[in-house]
Amino acid sequence: MINKLNSKRHTNHQLKSSPEYSQASFTFVLSLAITVILLLNSFHYADGTVRSWVFLAFAAYAVFTIIQLIIAILIRRDLLQAGDIRRSTRLLGYVQLLSILSGNLFTTVFGCNLVKKRKPPEYTIAVYMLLTQLCVMAISALNLFKPYVSNTFLPAMFGLLIITVFHFASLLLVAKYVDGHYAHPKLVWIALPLALSAVSGNLFALVLGINLLAKIRRNGNPALTRWGDVWVKLTGNSTAMLGLFFVVFLFCLSVCSLLTFEYSFAIDNNYSAILLPPSLEYPLGTDNFGRDLFSRIVYGARISLIVGFASTLVPVVIGGILGAISGYYGRHTDNIIMRMLDVLYAIPGILLAVAIIAAFGANTVNLIIALSVGAIPTYARTMRANVLLVSTYEYVDAARAFGSSNLSIIFKHIVPNSLAPMIVKSTLTIGSAVIATSSLSYLGLGVEPHIPEWGNILKIGSTYLETHSYLAIYPGLAIIMLVLSFNFLGDGLRDALDPKLD
Secondary structure, eight states: OHHHHHHHHHHHHHHHTOHHHHHHHHHHHHHHHHHHHHHHHSEETTTTEEOHHHHHHHHHHHHHHHHHHHHHHHHHHHHHHTSSOOHHHHHHHHHHHGGGGGTOHHHHHHHHHHHOSSOOHHHHHHHHHHHHHHHHHHHHHGGGGSSOOOTTHHHHHHHHHHHHHHHHHHHHHHHHHBOSSOBOGGGHHHHHHHHHHGGGSOHHHHHHHHHHHHHHHTTTOOOOOHHHHHHHHHHTOHHHHHHHHHHHHHHHHHHHHHHHSOTHHHHSOOTTSTTOOOOSSSTTOBOTTOOBHHHHHHHHHHHHHHHHHHHHHHHHHHHHHHHHHHHHHOHHHHHHHHHHHHHHHTSOHHHHHHHHHHHHOSSHHHHHHHHHHHHHHHHHHHHHHHHHHHTTSHHHHHHHHTTOOHHHIIIIIITGGGHHHHHHHHHHHHHHHHHHHHHHHHTTSSSOTTSOOHHHHHHHHGGGTTTOTHHHHHHHHHHHHHHHHHHHHHHHHHHHHOGGGO
8 A cells, every 4th residue: 555655656746847747738728728719619609600710720729739638648658657758759749839820829839848858948938939929920910901001011021020030040049059058159149139139029039149148158157147047947837938928929019010000990980890790801800989909909918018017117116215225224214114105005006096097187107107106015015024134144244344335235235135026026916007907997097098908998898798799808818818927927936036945
């Protein structure tokens, strides 16, 4: 009996210690869920007809989902029998790479990870960089079915194509010439262009370029830097990387939409196209004014990201400064600052935001201010607690002994070593800011009604839930996915930055 229990524990430990097996199971579940959703939506139950393009998407997803299940079973068998994944099983990853043609990003990412046994962070970042660029191109290309496109559409698409080819070549070079502690010195010639290609909004390219330069600089030194270690842990967390991918994808799409999308489709009324169902011309249908829902959601992402990041950055900076001063000086300074913040903390954040917007008017700037003010106390408390801890370390005493000023000690020694919890907290609360933005816009207290924003779009769609439910479903899904992405990313950063989890 004891031997069976020990054998079972050994088997479970062996499976859990394999990132490929965990990712294979996770990918299968996600792919299966989307396959079922596509199947349910491939039939028009009112008249008994089949939506051919949805059914084709279901069939493509189903094929790669079955292959994913087979791969997961083979990986389990290999781990239990040989203790490692066989080469024949890894070769099936190349089959899953073809799933990019069906739009199944989950199996595509898994295929990229499976084909390479040892994956440095730069390889994973390069994979997501290329996928981001491909997704932005695919989304932008849907504008070809519209009656007309923006004047900058063709030059912008040509530029995106060049960047995509460059990113693909960079992925191949990274896969060949980069390992855990070494990057070929000649890769410096692609690192700089990669960083510059981030002008398209693809932040993965910027991160990859910086990481390559850092790794080339420390070639021959196997020791990891603090942030190098963070990237190793973060890129090994598939859910965190998927969250980061969706955030970067939305940011890149928001930047590229300035050139590839026609803004008039999102704001101009078209009474000849009122409440049309999804089609190639209008991928997500039209609203009660004939405006393209697809374009409105794309432009709405820009507002949600701007307000979410800005309403988090402002309290991080102000609350961080107040918390650092309060925690370092203590006594009377601490009492004055924290008691004032306690008064602000006693007012519910959403009520304070409503009061500020009601007093100064509903617009984007006032919305950012309203959401920022209520969040200052929480960040101040977090920074204060970190500063109280870091102030007791020996290098702070050494800085005092060398005659450094108090401000120099605070902002050169204490604050940089107190940022990790602030980064994690800010990442987790950006999702709350996105929800608050959409909620206030839904109530008419956020972004101006004529501006395409997810809360405004959801407000219009809520009046057509029974007849045209897609008007509320698509913006609702966009909000859910963005909030989930920030939460996944925040959890991954917490695990990567917490030394207790090593």
